[in-house]
Amino acid sequence: xxxxxxxxxxxxxxxxxxxxxxxxxxxxxxxxxxxxxxxxxxxxxxxxxxxxxxxxxxxxxxxxxxxxxxxxxxxxxxxxxxxxxxxxxxxxxxxxx
Amino acid sequence: xxxxxxxxxxxxxxxxxxxxxxxxxxxxxxxxxxxxxxxxxxxxxxxxxxxxxxxxxxxxxxxxxxxxxxxxxxxxxxxxxxxxxxxxxxxxxxxxxxxxxxxxxxxxxxxxxxxxxxxxxxxxxxxxxxxxxxxxxxxxxxxxxxxxxxxxxxxxxxxxxxxxxxxxxxxxxxxxxxxxxxxxxxxxxxxxxxxxxxxxxxxxxxxxxxxxxxxxxxxxxxxxxxxxxxxxxxxxxxxxxxxxxxxxxxxxxxxxxxxxxxxxxxxxxxxxxxxxxxxxxxxxxxxxxxxxxxxxxxxxxxxxxxxxxxxxxxxxxxxxxxxxxxxxxxxxxxxxxxxxxxxxxxxxxxxxxxxxxxxxxxxxxxxxxxxxxxxxxxxxxxxxxxxxxxxxxxxxxxxxxxxxxxxxxxxxxxxxxxxxxxxxxxxxxxxxxxxxxxxxxxxxxxxxxxxxxxxxxxxxxxxxxxxxxxxxxx
Numbered sequence: 001x002x003x004x005x006x007x008x009x010x011x012x013x014x015x016x017x018x019x020x021x022x023x024x025x026x027x028x029x030x031x032x033x034x035x036x037x038x039x040x041x042x043x044x045x046x047x048x049x050x051x052x053x054x055x056x057x058x059x060x061x062x063x064x065x066x067x068x069x070x071x072x073x074x075x076x077x078x079x080x081x082x083x084x085x086x087x088x089x090x091x092x093x094x095x096x097x
Numbered sequence: 098x099x100x101x102x103x104x105x106x107x108x109x110x111x112x113x114x115x116x117x118x119x120x121x122x123x124x125x126x127x128x129x130x131x132x133x134x135x136x137x138x139x140x141x142x143x144x145x146x147x148x149x150x151x152x153x154x155x156x157x158x159x160x161x162x163x164x165x166x167x168x169x170x171x172x173x174x175x176x177x178x179x180x181x182x183x184x185x186x187x188x189x190x191x192x193x194x195x196x197x198x199x200x201x202x203x204x205x206x207x208x209x210x211x212x213x214x215x216x217x218x219x220x221x222x223x224x225x226x227x228x229x230x231x232x233x234x235x236x237x238x239x240x241x242x243x244x245x246x247x248x249x250x251x252x253x254x255x256x257x258x259x260x261x262x263x264x265x266x267x268x269x270x271x272x273x274x275x276x277x278x279x280x281x282x283x284x285x286x287x288x289x290x291x292x293x294x295x296x297x298x299x300x301x302x303x304x305x306x307x308x309x310x311x312x313x314x315x316x317x318x319x320x321x322x323x324x325x326x327x328x329x330x331x332x333x334x335x336x337x338x339x340x341x342x343x344x345x346x347x348x349x350x351x352x353x354x355x356x357x358x359x360x361x362x363x364x365x366x367x368x369x370x371x372x373x374x375x376x377x378x379x380x381x382x383x384x385x386x387x388x389x390x391x392x393x394x395x396x397x398x399x400x401x402x403x404x405x406x407x408x409x410x411x412x413x414x415x416x417x418x419x420x421x422x423x424x425x426x427x428x429x430x431x432x433x434x435x436x437x438x439x440x441x442x443x444x445x446x447x448x449x450x451x452x453x454x455x456x457x458x459x460x461x462x463x464x465x466x467x468x469x470x471x472x473x474x475x476x477x478x479x480x481x482x483x484x485x486x487x488x489x490x491x492x493x494x495x496x497x498x499x500x501x502x503x504x505x506x507x508x509x510x511x512x513x514x515x516x517x518x519x520x521x522x523x524x525x526x527x528x529x530x531x532x533x534x535x536x537x538x539x540x541x542x543x544x545x546x547x548x549x550x551x552x553x554x555x556x557x558x559x560x561x562x563x564x565x566x567x568x569x570x571x
Contacts, residue, residue, distance in 0.1 A: 022398050026402055030405055036413045060284050063284045065286045
């Protein structure tokens with residue numbers, strides 16, 4: 001239990017590492033040589049990581065931004081993004097200044 | 098060949114004197130000087146043959162056309178500068194390659210051999226862009242910018258992605274469509290740039306740097322960066338072959354995917370990036386995992402986790418039951434009971450063994466006794482037979498047998514048998530033993546020793562009775 005506290009805070013664990021750890025936990029439990037108290041600990045850790053991963057999947061809201069530079073030395077500013085053109089996909093066009 | 102210097106060196110009016118005798122080295126030196134003076138640096142076109150790269154780094158080969166050939170040498174030192182070597186291949190030139198060389202015609206004096214020292218070598222029929230591409234590629238490769246060890250892996254779940262591309266290009270629309278379909282709640286930041294024409298490379302590089310600046314400052318942390326555009330000609334894609342773009346991508350702290358043109362198009366940007374995607378659509382597919390697949394994977398793990406926990410609990414319960422029964426088996430009273438049972442069994446075995454042993458001994462005793470008895474009986478039988486025989490023999494030899502035949506024995510007073518008449522003087526009392534009794538007598542008239550006269554007196558019953566004592570009553 002104490003070792004779990006010393007572990008990095010949940011927010012810092014990446015989705016990838018959490019998933020890796022989850023699979024390791026399941027593998028350990030499947031191997032069948034985990035003592036009971038450690039199995040309970042592993043299960044609790046697994047549940048937490050599952051919650052964390054589930055949260056990560058929905059953490060970020062859908063958002064699309066377009067930034068363009070005003071002149072060679074200007075700032076990058078947001079512009080509205082054109083809706084995806086219907087019909088034929090447009091040919092590759094240059095963005096002439 | 099201009100050899101005027103040599104003719105002018107010999108005075109025309111000294112014909113009478115002996116002609117000038119040249120030394121070989123002197124001649125070769127003069128030929129070399131005049132050759133180099135006459136031609137200087139020239140461009141020569143020909144086909145490479147008999148190419149040899151020496152360990153020293155110098156290249157030796159022959160340049161030839163249909164009718165003639167000339168030895169050529171390209172020293173390692175001359176080759177070191179990149180612009181002196183221009184062709185599309187990566188390795189050393191091969192035989193058959195048509196090249197143009199800039200070089201100095203000279204004589205290799207030790208052998209007196211005509212050759213051209215190459216200063217610059219250029220493959221024929223290769224475009225200027227291609228040459229620039231190869232040069233930059235070689236240079237950046239030498240710097241280690243393409244090393245596999247530099248490549249970072251893409252995150253499994255990118256949440257914020259920067260895209261550097263043309264805002265009006267089809268490539269962007271493809272990427273938005275695919276990424277949105279796979280993972281709807283993505284945060285995408287598009288850095289709109291020109292992707293071809295003059296200044297495009299600088300804009301792309303600036304956008305890559307800007308994305309990194311924002312990433313570093315924490316204004317918008319990006320999990321990945323896509324740099325790309327759709328297909329086009331070599332000239333259209335050229336911005337992605339510029340060094341400024343390559344350098345910006347190389348120093349990007351954000352894992353970068355290069356997605357330029359079609360599958361067959363390779364750009365310098367592709368080599369420098371962490372991952373090359375064949376097309377912009379492919380980049381979106383490579384980078385953005387499918388949300389539903391993640392959810393499915395998590396569901397599976399959750400299911401497995403519960404399953405394993407249940408299995409673990411059951412296993413523990415079983416083990417607990419097993420331990421309990423084993424513990425009970427080892428309680429003291431159980432142990433004593435077990436020992437008692439053991440003792441009983443042992444006692445019974447012992448008793449049986451003793452009984453068996455006793456039975457065996459008794460039987461042997463019985464058998465021995467019987468044998469002994471039998472032996473004894475046999476022995477007695479034999480002994481009694483002997484006794485009877487002896488008794489019969491004894492009886493046959495005894496005085497009774499003589500008496501029975503009618504003989505009698507006369508005994509003196511002292512009990513000795515009378516054998517000589519001299520021993521029986523007159524008046525001697527005698528006893529005569531017969532079969533049925535004794536007769537007592539007195540010698541009446543003894544007649545010498547030689548002839549004995551035995552006078553038998555009538556037996557006095559009293560005397561008779563007197564002498565009768567101790568004799569057989571019959």
